[in-house]
Amino acid sequence: MLFKTAATLLAFAGLAAAQTTPELTHGVAKINMNNVTATFTFDKVAGGVNVTVNVASGLTEALAINKTSGFEYHVHVSPVGPGNNCTSTGAHLDPLKIGTATPCDKSNFALCQEGDLAGKHGNLIPDSSSQVGALSLIQYTDAQLTFTGDGAITGRSIVIHNNGTRIACADLVVDGYVAPAPTPLGTGSSTSTTKPNSAAKLVGSVALTGFVALMMMTL
Ligand SMILES: *[C@@H]1O[C@H](CO)[C@@H](O)[C@H](O)[C@H]1NC(C)=O
Ligand SMILES: *[C@@H]1O[C@H](CO)[C@@H](O)[C@H](O)[C@H]1NC(C)=O
Ligand SMILES: *[C@@H]1O[C@H](CO)[C@@H](O)[C@H](O)[C@H]1NC(C)=O
Ligand SMILES: *[C@@H]1O[C@H](CO)[C@@H](O)[C@H](O)[C@H]1NC(C)=O
Ligand SMILES: *[C@@H]1O[C@H](CO)[C@@H](O)[C@H](O)[C@H]1NC(C)=O
Ligand SMILES: [Cu+2]
Numbered sequence: 001m002l003f004k005t006a007a008t009l010l011a012f013a014g015l016a017a018a019q020t021t022p023e024l025t026h027g028v029a030k031i032n033m034n035n036v037t038a039t040f041t042f043d044k045v046a047g048g049v050n051v052t053v054n055v056a057s058g059l060t061e062a063l064a065i066n067k068t069s070g071f072e073y074h075v076h077v078s079p080v081g082p083g084n085n086c087t088s089t090g091a092h093l094d095p096l097k098i099g100t101a102t103p104c105d106k107s108n109f110a111l112c113q114e115g116d117l118a119g120k121h122g123n124l125i126p127d128s129s130s131q132v133g134a135l136s137l138i139q140y141t142d143a144q145l146t147f148t149g150d151g152a153i154t155g156r157s158i159v160i161h162n163n164g165t166r167i168a169c170a171d172l173v174v175d176g177y178v179a180p181a182p183t184p185l186g187t188g189s190s191t192s193t194t195k196p197n198s199a200a201k202l203v204g205s206v207a208l209t210g211f212v213a214l215m216m217m218t219l
Pocket of ligand 6: 073074075076092159160161
């Protein structure tokens, strides 16, 4: 009986591993707050990640504090907090700790934080011809972005700023990614960032669930 249970458990774990490690290749951040509606699409391509920025409304000239420089946007490390709290998204995604002391240079990404999409590819400049604050489609491939590893965009967020102030944000939702369960209160650090696609953790938790189910069946 014990052997049979162990064998079933192993089968469970194998099945879980097969099911919980899809390749992460596609993500979307849909912003819909403070009158800003925008969709940021991320697709894995040979040279990095293909980014499409589609602003449907909200980024008007009237709103911009500086309409020449427009609106900045970045990948931030943490998800959006309850009540659309953009402060909860934390800092820019910056695994190499580049910081902002030396400004990002469009012609030298080595000086740019990975998450500084506006710094690398240009700000969102208001279009005077659009009454609703829509922009023409922006599209580029960013070689620094990745769906897995330290610099992963998976499980992060996108924030739009107006001269520095955070005005709108959304989670960057990646297909096939299951966020780790929140750390119970009192354990671990609230500032730690989670690493995506931790297959081992997923297998562990699925196997544990299977084990508990088996125990209940055998009782
Ligand atoms: C959203 O738009 C409405 C109508 O134009 C305006 O009254 C309101 O102040 C705007 N809200 C924000 C947060 O900009
Ligand atoms: C990038 O994405 C856009 C649409 O999101 C698509 O039209 C384009 O072909 C993509 N480029 C590559 C290299 O996949
Ligand atoms: C607005 O932004 C432009 C371009 O970045 C800059 O040259 C200009 O000094 C800014 N204007 C103000 C009032 O800060
Ligand atoms: C938003 O989140 C920040 C940091 O996570 C927190 O300090 C602040 O109180 C939150 N604001 C609201 C209105 O909940
Ligand atoms: C715009 O940002 C600059 C640089 O951070 C700051 O000095 C200035 O006061 C800001 N302008 C407004 C109107 O917030
Ligand atoms: Cu930002």
